[in-house]
Amino acid sequence: GENVEQHPSTLSVQEGDSAVIKCTYSDSASNYFPWYKQELGKGPQLIIDIRSNVGEKKDQRIAVTLNKTAKHFSLHITETQPEDSAVYFCGPGGGADGLTFGKGTHLIIQP
Amino acid sequence: NAGVTQTPKFRILKIGQSMTLQCTQDMNHNYMYWYRQDPGMGLKLIYYSVGAGITDKGEVPNGYNVSRSTTEDFPLRLELAAPSQTSVYFCASSYSRTGSNYGYTFGSGTRLTVV
Numbered sequence: 283g284e285n286v287e288q289h290p291s292t293l294s295v296q297e298g299d300s301a302v303i304k305c306t307y308s309d310s311a312s313n314y315f316p317w318y319k320q321e322l323g324k325g326p327q328l329i330i331d332i333r334s335n336v337g338e339k340k341d342q343r344i345a346v347t348l349n350k351t352a353k354h355f356s357l358h359i360t361e362t363q364p365e366d367s368a369v370y371f372c373g374p375g376g377g378a379d380g381l382t383f384g385k386g387t388h389l390i391i392q393p
Numbered sequence: 394n395a396g397v398t399q400t401p402k403f404r405i406l407k408i409g410q411s412m413t414l415q416c417t418q419d420m421n422h423n424y425m426y427w428y429r430q431d432p433g434m435g436l437k438l439i440y441y442s443v444g445a446g447i448t449d450k451g452e453v454p455n456g457y458n459v460s461r462s463t464t465e466d467f468p469l470r471l472e473l474a475a476p477s478q479t480s481v482y483f484c485a486s487s488y489s490r491t492g493s494n495y496g497y498t499f500g501s502g503t504r505l506t507v508v
Binding site: 314316376384 | 428499502
């Protein structure tokens with residue numbers, strides 16, 4: 283099965299700075315790489331995803347980059363704002379096996 | 394459009410009691426999932442279903458049972474509750490197995506405490 287590691291487990295950044303969270307996976311058959319955001323008291327919500335035939339995808343202040351050779355992908359958040367404070371999960375997957383979620387990164391935006 | 398609805402939101406059970414966590418979705422998704430979330434441990438898959446009448450075990454199925462008699466409903470049954478089942482439970486649904494079309498839609502969770 284897929285082995286997923288997410289780093290760091292906690293990340294504290296000043297408001298306005300950038301944040302980067304990395305996800306490493308083991309299954310070379312994985313072909314879909316999403317990031318989910320979980321706000322306090324809510325279920326996770328998809329914020330951005332990328333497929334294996336694309337190296338980078340951007341959506342306003344967030345971006346995801348994929349290095350399929352090294353088996354890792356990263357979430358980049360620029361110009362961080364208080365509402366970015368949340369727990370972020372990566373969840374690589376593909377085919378019939380669905381998604382395997384990482385343990386999460388608690389992002390704290392310091393005012 | 395309600396999405397995924399979970400009930401109850403909170404529950405306290407005594408050891409050995411049983412209960413059913415309800416999950417309903419109105420998006421006509423074939424795929425449904427139950428996850429448990431423990432602090433610092435991420436989301437672990439308990440059971441999933443690829444359509445009405447079809448269910449399969451996930452990573453941590455022991456102590457739980459599911460059924461899927463309709464597309465909309467996917468209840469999770471806890472028999473003989475144990476303190477190790479204290480957790481937050483999330484139900485989710487998706488259009489495809491990986492959610493690569495529109496992602497997984499999660500409910501707001503059920504916080505269960507077993508004492």
